[in-house]
Amino acid sequence: MNISPGLIVPPLTPFDAQLRVDEPRLQAQVNYVVDICDASFVIAAGVEAQEYSCLTLAQRKALIDRTIEYVAGRRPVVAGISHPSFRVAVELADYAARAGAQAVQILAPLRPFGGAPSEHDLVNYFTRIAAETELPIMLYLNAGPGADVSVEATVALAEIPQIHYLKESSRDLARVARLIQQIDHAGLARYYTTMQMLLITLELGGAGATMPPPAAALGRQLINAWQAGDQTRARALQQQFALFPAQWMKHGLTPVMKAAMEWLGVPAGEPYPPYSALSGLDREMLERYLRTTDLQHQGTHHA
Known part of the structure; x- marks a missing residue:
């Protein structure tokens, strides 16, 4: 399953x-x-x-x-089992294994009773889950919905043998560069970042990135350009992430x-209520920007 x-x-x-x-x-x-995203x-x-x-x-x-x-066997599937209760996470892990998932992803959780977990709390949480599932674990770090995990605690978690992959949401270059060295290059786990960090992650020897569609279609083109040695195109694609999605992240x-995705002609509907869809001038500006990107030929929309 290791693809880099x-x-x-x-x-x-x-x-x-x-x-x-x-x-x-x-x-x-x-x-x-x-x-499309490959x-x-x-x-x-x-x-x-x-x-x-x-x-x-x-x-x-x-x-x-x-x-x-x-997916029908075309790619490995990693099932999300995140939950503050390790018992519920284990229940989801068992279900995912029976359903045919190849790995599970777990968000480093906040404490259910409030406050940030300690390194001991997090290691204990993941160790308990690892003891009850045979599937490889992808550790998901996303401060906000989950815990803000220190560099030292992240390395300690990566030392758990069943954690094979790490998804990092931080855009902190100093943190990312250090953890690529201490986790990926040290052979503990494959280290993935996110869209704004993709090109520098590749340059530093990281494993790649996680991102939703259609940003992932740009990410795939960037990876392909980088692998082909076309640094000019790789940089141009990375620059498209400077505004998309940041300009509309409010x-x-x-x-x-x-x-x-609606603009591309592959509708995913509206956000789960009560949260609102992008509309009005902001939606017009987004669609105008998308026409300038390399997404413009990747859907069924009318430019």
Whole structure:
């Protein structure tokens, strides 16, 4: 499963009018992630952009099932099992294993009773889960919905043998550069960052990045250019991430990416209520910007 450089992509989650997962649209999202983004791994119900926290446990399991079904063996699937309770995470891990997932992803959690967990808390949490699942673990670091984990604690977590992959959401170059050395180059785990850090991650010897569609379509083009030695094109693609999605992030990542997928002609619907879709002038400005990017030929929209 180790692919370097790689792209880890979570398909967006479409909802119907009854707030159930819209399965035909989900299948189209999965196909876009596999065929257009050329994902190295597909994430099922694992990151905040997928709105998994809005779902019941039964709905999360169904989303894992449908994602694995629609990927249909074309790529390895990493199932999200994040939960403050390690017992619930283990239940989801067992379910993911039976459903055919190749790995599980777990957000480093906040304490359920408030406050930041200690390094001991986090190591204990992940060690307990690792003891009860045979699947490789992808450690997901995203301060805000999850814990803000120090460099030292991140290295300690990466030393858990069952943690094979690490997804880093920080845009802190000093942190990223250090952890690529201390985790990836040290042979502890493969270290992935995010869209704004993709090119520098590749240059520093990291494993790649995680990002939702359609940003992942740009990420794939960037990786391909970098592998081909075309640094000019790789830099031009990285520069497209300077404004997309940052200029519209006041709305949140999911609304921006859902609006971009709508523009591409692969609709993922609106964000789970009460959160609003991108609209008005901001949506017009986003679509105008997208026409200047390398996404312009990757959908069925009318430019």
